[in-house]
Amino acid sequence: MMKKILLLSIALLSITLCSQAQDSVQIRKFYDEALVNGQCYENLRYLCKKIGQRLSGSAGAAKSVDWSKKLMESYGFDKVYLQEVMVPHWLRGAKEQAYIIDGKKRIAVPLVALGMSVATPAAGITANIVEVRSIKELDALGESVIKGKIVFFNGPFDQRFIETGAGYGAAGIQRFAGPAAAAKYGAVGAIVRSISSALDDYPHTGGTVYVDGVKKIPAAAISTLAANKLSNMLRLRKLPLIKFYFKQNCQTLPDAKSYNVIGEITGSENPNKFITVGGHLDSWDLAEGAHDDGTGVMQSAEVLRIFKATGYRPKNSVRAVFFMNEENGHKGGIKYAELAAANKEEHIAAIETDEGGFTPRGFSFQGVSADFLKDINKKWKGLLEPYEADRLVAGGGGTDIGPLKETIPSIVLIGFRPDSQRYFDIHHSTNDVFENVNKRELELGAAAITALVYLIDQHGLNF
Template structure:
């Protein structure tokens, strides 16, 4: 009987302790959100990054200015450690604005294009050739060299609008941009035009990297706006017309690699200083705009996590780092370098959170390679705490390309911050990615969500 009473007493004590702990956590999350929404600095930090520095393609003068800005700002916040991590990055330059034309006999139709990152330029006088439309790499292979050689390949697979999560549509359509030009070159194509990776129909071409493996033949490749892609496709379907030709001229070139840096700020852990929680985004951006959503928002949100800790006087148990990664857009060398140096120093990374989906309304987080049992526990422990802030979607999924190299640490849980994705690919990699298209409150809510998850991981740990 005494054993029974002890069991009942233990159960009651556990329930009371659990409820008290939940109440304390709920109060702390409220403080975090209040600090971000009332005293937040991420919006003004983003304004400076976008308006005073602007586009920050790796290897550019502006990229170096952003490194200097990031370090100076972290120093001003009084973090325990602020340092740079050197890495060599590609230096690709776009040159003068591109020219694109659909040629239908004597009729020329000007269309909006932009060179894909890492593409070579065209000859000085441009390229004019007959054009062949395909929807996939498989169709390209089926068409074969006999029909492709000497022509410009037009990849025209649109976003699948059935996907609710637009990132899935981006992933499904993305191979035509990433790998299409290199594949087309194998069949003798002289150039490639790729439909912009976007869910919207507009006249803004979307840039982005294309990849030519070592030893692969490189041919000029450009993105065409979705409106122009439809126009070109419709003309190609009109059999009564002579075969349509396409002309484009671009002046890009790849220069020797340049020295650059990741920028790292740290609040050192009070109990486990050798165990790290990393949070951040990438500092570099494409050159067509200010890189506001991609990924200025992620950079300033990561920085804001540490600022919130400092402002609230929180003393983390583990060391927390905000990292401004360099060269996500056309190389990923900053993320590789961060993981490489962590391995050399034998650092124990337990978690990393990346924000690289825009500064829109937060929806939750995705946890990479976490078991079914692990996700059940994460949701059981933390979902309720995020419900008042509409950030309670805690699911399996990808994390982010800059933190992916940390997967070499078996204990590291890699996490992606998920913002509402419906508008992201309207703006992504276009001239529209400017500060004015970021909402202050949405940005601050995202920073608070990230700081809250860091707080929970720091206090309770997390496992696969």
């Protein structure tokens, strides 16, 4: 009996080692294809330089949809189609103006309207300033201090976080919810310190959310250097002497028709089981949306292209999804999840790449157990370690794939995690351009995602 058990154990070990050896060879092929014949960098160049900004509802967004569909068709994916979705249509309008008023002096400062903000009156707004570093501090001051003022949210990006996304999340609440909170106390406007790890004069936009029943007030972001200057002036001078002026011309039009763009390789064994990999096609309007999220959508299409180029036919259907409207509404992700549920699709996993095209570090798995992480590291870490993409950790999946969990509870949501140190220097600013993307880093990321999709396709996620 013991001999039989020993022989069985040896046989199982041999099968495991053989499988890992096959996986290692296949993953090496993916990396070779990505690094020698990769196309995501040149595709990104076209998206950024020939199309440019792609804010939902804009002409650029529409052009990017048409081009993306043709790109996927040119690769010969089994299915390429559009998924209709209605999206917000917000316009920035003429360039914003802003300055600090110090007695008779006017000191110009870099400022951009926050996405979905209302405009100022035609002549702009001039008012005294109340500086706060959190919504909690705002609440403590109340209407008696806030009414009639411009609230200046100056909570800094916490530099102590090694993973900079945590710093962004902690500071981000003042941009998402600060203007609406200030309006509740009678503020006439809100300006927010840019959510950035850098000290420079490039303001970062991003969405803000208003609250029903509370008057909408104009909201804008100022650069981190301008925020420091304004804060120092408020500290050194008597408050009534310092005022702030800003003017912005944004407007919200009726929702517009747009599309998610989807390419698919149909599974050879399980055509009705799906692995999704995606990013968002839309971008803010200040630049080209290179890292946010041109890199993500181009990497997603590259996964399928690499499969075809290396002759790998997945067992399960694999989709590359270019989601529309992540930046100011998340309508594309919501629509994709709704239709997946309505069509009774079985989804194994979804991977989102929306943290820039920097050097890959690994992947985060949302809502999984400690045993799951232990097992997946035991089985797959060694395969990804030669490529330095082996950090398999607990964490978020992503905004666009998040709604899938609500309609398909069994799905595993996964976030691609590249090095984060430079992302928030660029994010949502005029610096988010093609020139700030490194070709090799982008290709390494595409190969890492391809490797993970392959492992999921071959072995599943039943840890």
